Amino acid sequence: MASSNVADVRPNRKGSAFQSFRQLVDSVIDACEPIVEWMIRLSGWSAIVFVLAIFAFVFAQAFFVFENDSMIPSLWTKLDFVEFFTSVKWRPTSVVREQYGIVALLAGTGAVTVTSMLIAVPLGLGAAVYVSEFCHGKTKETLKIIIELLAAIPSVVWGFIGVAVLGPLIIDVTGSPIGVNVLNASLILALMSVPVIVSVGEDSLKAVPDSYREAAEALGASKWEVVYRVLFPAAKNGLLAAVLLGVGRAIGETMAVLMASGHKAQIPGGLLDPARTLTATIAAEMGEAPRGGDHYRVLFLIGIVLFALTFLVNLIADVVVKGIKGKQNG
Amino acid sequence: MADANRSQAGCYVVHSAEKGTAGPNFQRFPTMEEAVSAVAGQGSFNGHQQPSNLTKSNNSLVIAHLSNEQSDASQCRPRHRFYVDTHLLGSGGDGTERDPWPDVPTAAKHILSMAGDGKLNLRPNEQIVIESRKMFTATRLEKKKMRSQRIAKGVFFCMTLSLVIPVFAILGYLFVQAWPALSWDFVTLNPKRMGTEGGIWAPLVGTFFLVLMSLLMAAPVGVMAGVYLNEYAKDNWFNRIINLAVVNLAGVPSIVHALFGLGAFVLAAGMGKSLLAASLTLSVMTLPVIITSTREALAAVPKSFREACWNMGATKWQTIRTIVLPNSISGILTGVILQVARAAGETAPIIFTGAAIFLPVEDNGVGYWLPYTLKSEVMALSMHLYTLREQINNAPLAMQYGTAVVLIGLVLSVNSVSIALRVYLRSRKKW
Structure with a gap:
């Protein structure tokens, strides 16, 4: 060129x-x-x-x-902020008294995020290690492309898969009366956030200088020992950033969770209980909330909470990554 | 047994080659059993208790079948070769180089039992060699390590497979379920009766326009911002804040983008729910990724290219226009194309900003191809899938699966184009 x-x-x-x-x-x-x-x-x-x-x-x-x-x-004076952050009751359309407590929604987001990360982090980091350290050439390229394509599947399709494919499967296997629940949403979210974890994790493993690997192998370490004793400590910041980005994706995901989580504003008692997340609440109720009303404003307030949450997670991830770069330069 | 040995005329010789031992060190035995027993240290051997215990590397014991006159075993052909490694612990092994016996008596025991089974029949001028194991072959510790490495590789491979296989299984299942609905008519016909009949033409066109409009706005701004960050920005606090903003903009949840679009474009700017508002929302969402990929593409152009151009007297902008952009256009394009797929698949940002639940287009004429104005609401494929599944009670399953498959196909084919472009251009890269 x-x-x-x-x-x-x-x-x-x-x-x-x-x-x-x-x-x-x-x-x-x-x-x-x-x-x-x-x-x-x-x-x-x-x-x-x-x-x-x-x-x-x-x-x-x-x-x-x-x-x-x-x-x-308007909302400053009317909203009871203590109730907003401490109440479990989310009853925006109650005729007696509307209650806007987001604890149940936070619990839903937390449950789904934590469960999905419990699945996605080991699998994602394992896959990152496999792609980065255990395979070469064509296999490596193919796997990377597949994982990239995995990231491209739209969230609404994931939600559809959760409802139409995974839901009946969960009912069959566990005997639970409903298929859309925390487990379903977590599995879907895990599959959705894995590509981020794999690609960022692989990048950070790739960033470890080859001389580290060579030195360890010269001392007689097996490949597994190189990974476990040398690469993990050397790349831990990058891997942590990968996990945090996965968490950010899981917190912010909307459509898939809206469709697959069962949509019930309660603190989930187990994996097979339905739940509802912050994002899903906005997506589901914004259409019905009368414009300018309290309900409408509280939904925007939830948006601010979400914005702050993901901002925090991304900020930490960014600082962690910057930490690596600074150390490598120094 | 005795008859068999007599029929093989001659005698058996045990020959021990040990480093630092001068001269031949051998003794004759009438039968192989006795020879082997002597090796094990049970018989007599030149007055010594044991011919060799093979503790040093490169030592060997030879049991040769010779005629009575011969005394030199070096003419014999080795018929069986066994290995002993006295540094090993435990009692396993099968005498091969990979898995040697731990000491000479064990070797002798195994050789005797093999001879008893008739597996070892030495013809004249043949010999059994028992060697101490060579250096640089795997010890048991190494084997243990190799085994753990194989296990680790297997575990990691299974982890990768457990990500890849379900996806292919699910995609295959979707395709099979969608098969009855998929046809040319399904793609080119308008949806009827809230989408429960007909095809998906209107959502398809709507998605096309949404993606087109959002890219028309996001791509120039994103590419220029990437140019700014890579070519103009110095490393100071202000540009660090810009970087942070880009990172965080990429991490903002799509539903918050939707709220922003609703507040800013639909209400404050007075656009109402419209194609324009929805595509503006989508373009804000895709912007940070375009910025990041552009930046990476620009950063991949070697510094020396720019320096050479500056030395020719070109200004900064001339350098960017004639050297940097042409050399990084592939990377920039890849990033932009990837955002086509992302914008096509997003649902949350357009729900409140411009997506209609049901709004068929005209069946033919201009309205068939250009049905939407900037002010009108649009149908979108992703929203259509959500509507069919969640909002409408009796949409045929095959149509739901069909819509999902068309959406996935669209997104994946756009992605594949981007990947193919990247692979092709990388293969042509000159630096």
Whole structure:
């Protein structure tokens, strides 16, 4: 490709009209340099703008009413924040008294996330080790491509698989009366978050210098000992980041969990109990909540909680990864 | 047994070759049994208790079948070769090089029992060699390690398989279930009666427009942001915050993007539920990944390319335009194409921002191909699958599976194009 650029400036093109036109275009493009550079700069800054905008707009919808072009604070005064964070009762449409306690929803998110990670982390890290250390060439490429394709399957399809395929299977195997429950959602979520864990985990194992492996093997370590005694300690930050990114994905996943978790706002007592997560609650109830009402605002507030949760997880993952890089440079 | 030995005329000689021992060190025996017993240290052997215990490397014991006149066993052909390794613990082994016997008496015992079974029949001028094991062959410790390594590899392989197999099984199952519904008509016909009849044309077109619009907005901004971060940004606190913002934007849950789209585009900007609002939401969602992949692609272009260009007198922008972008276009394209698949599959961000539950297009004419305006709501394939499964009670199963299979097929084929492009371009890479 570099050579084609060299070819472009060689003066062997026939036709001076074309050449002069080309020069004209080139000079116009070059004249635009300041404009283009400013556009590039603005685009670069857009990421910050969007993060702030997401927070601002969700926050505004949660807490302010727009009336006659002025913002009136509304939810601040009305919502009982103690109840919001400590009550188990999520009854947004109760006729007697609406109650907005998100403990049950948090418990649902927690149960599904933890269970799915219990499945996904060992499998994902195992697969990362296998792909990175135990296979070479074609096999490695093929496995990486398969895992990449695994990541591409849309979440709504995963949800559909959970309801239509896994649900009946769970009923058959466990004898539980319902197939959509914590177990179902966790299995689906595990399969969904594994690709992230595998690819980030594999990257961090790849980042360990080969000299570490060679030194360990020269001392007589078997491959397993190299993995267990050398690679895991050396790559532990990257592996931790992989796990955290998997957790972030599991917390934020919406459609699959909405379809596969059973959708019951309660603290799940076991794997076969249905549950409901923060994300699923927003997705399911936003359509019915009257715009501007308390229910509607509380859903946005849940959005802020989610935003904060994933922000925290991603921030930790980022700091952990930066930690590795700093150490390697130093 | 005695008859058999007599019929093989001659005598048996035990020959011990030990390092540091001068001269031939051998003795004749009338039968092989006696020779072997002498090896084991039970008979007499030149007055010594034992010919050799094979404790050192490269020692050997030879039991040769010779005629009476011969005294040199070196002319004999080895017929059987056994190994002994006195450094081993335990009593196992079968005498092969991989799994030797632990000491000479054990070897003798096994050889005797084999001779008793008639497995060892030495013809004249043949010999049995018992060697101490050579160096650099696997010891039991190494074998234990190799075994644990094999086990580890097997376990990791099973872990990988347990990820890969269910997926293929599920995809296969979906395809089989969807088979009755899949036909050309299924793809090209409008959905009827809330999607329970007809095909999936309207959602398919809707998804196409959503993806197209979102990419038209996200790709330029994302690529330019990637250029900024890789080419312009210096390593200071401000750009570190931008990096952090990109990382976190990528981690924001899709449902929060939906809330943002609802608050910002649908309500604040007054777009209403529309194709425009939905694709803007999708483009904000896909932006960080495009930025990251563009950045990686740009970072892969060697620094020396840029330096060479600067030395020719080119400005920064000229360098980027003529050298950096052309050399990284493959990586950038790969990243953008991957986002096509992601945008096509997302459901949560479009539920409140523009996806219609049921909105068939015209059956022919312009409305068949260009049914949606920027202001109209659209159907989308992912939303259609959700609707068929969760919102409508009596949608035929085959149609649900069919919609899922078409969606997966769409996404996976777009991904495959991206992967193929990457593999092809990587093979042509010049640096």
